[in-house]
Amino acid sequence: MHVFRVPSWIQALFPQAIWRLPSPEACVYLTFDDGPHAEITTWVLNLLDQYQAKAHFFVVGNNARQWPELCQDILDRGHGLGSHTFHHRNGWRSETSQFYADILEGHRSHPKMGSYFRPPHGRIKPKQARWLRQNGFQLVMWDLLSGDYNSKLSSDRILWQLKRKTRSGSLVVFHDSSKAEAHLREVLPAYLTWLTQQGYTCLPLPHDRD
Ligand SMILES: [Zn+2]
DSSP, rough: OOSSOOOHHHHTTTTTTBOOOOSOOOEEEEESOOOOOOOHHHHHHHHHTTOOOOOEEEEEHHHHHHHHHHHHHHHHHEEEEEESSSOOOTTTTTTTTHHHHHHHHHHSTTTTTTHHHHSGOOOOOOOOHHHHHHHTEEEEESSOOOOOOOOTHHHHHHHHHHHHOOOOOOEEEEOTTTTHHHHHHHHHHHHHHHHHHTOOOEEEOOOOOO
């Protein structure tokens, strides 16, 4: 079963994380993990421009180092750039010291990387979350996980769930990766159209400290 929203008791374990930014305005925060990817990220950026939508990109350091110009393009178009480790490392399965080293390397993978950090697969221990805070990172989780990477879901089902569960201030996870591409190309334009019809504005995450 795909869990679109993380249960509140898990959210309570990470009080320092951003899960959702409730607002009286109808707004959502779109986020894209695992890029940048030459074709897919460019396609996403062009689509977001068409809808005047802003987003935050949590890039894998290894990709960011390979595609610095794509990272710059993300920033030039008014989106945020956050990190997602260097090797897409899982905090539950990694040696803690290795995990920290990978986070720091990911942060250094682009000179304009912001302080927002999202752990791969959302897997992080409370101790690691405290380390992030002590080292100047802001932990960013999500309110809705689209499941765009999941081949067992249909695009229709993903879109239906997103429409059903979106609420003001939702942080929504997509992936600008080849694994998610098929769903992303179907779901994202339809979701953006729906958001516009519903009066939602897609905002960048509030400015981070870097
Ligand atoms: Zn990821």
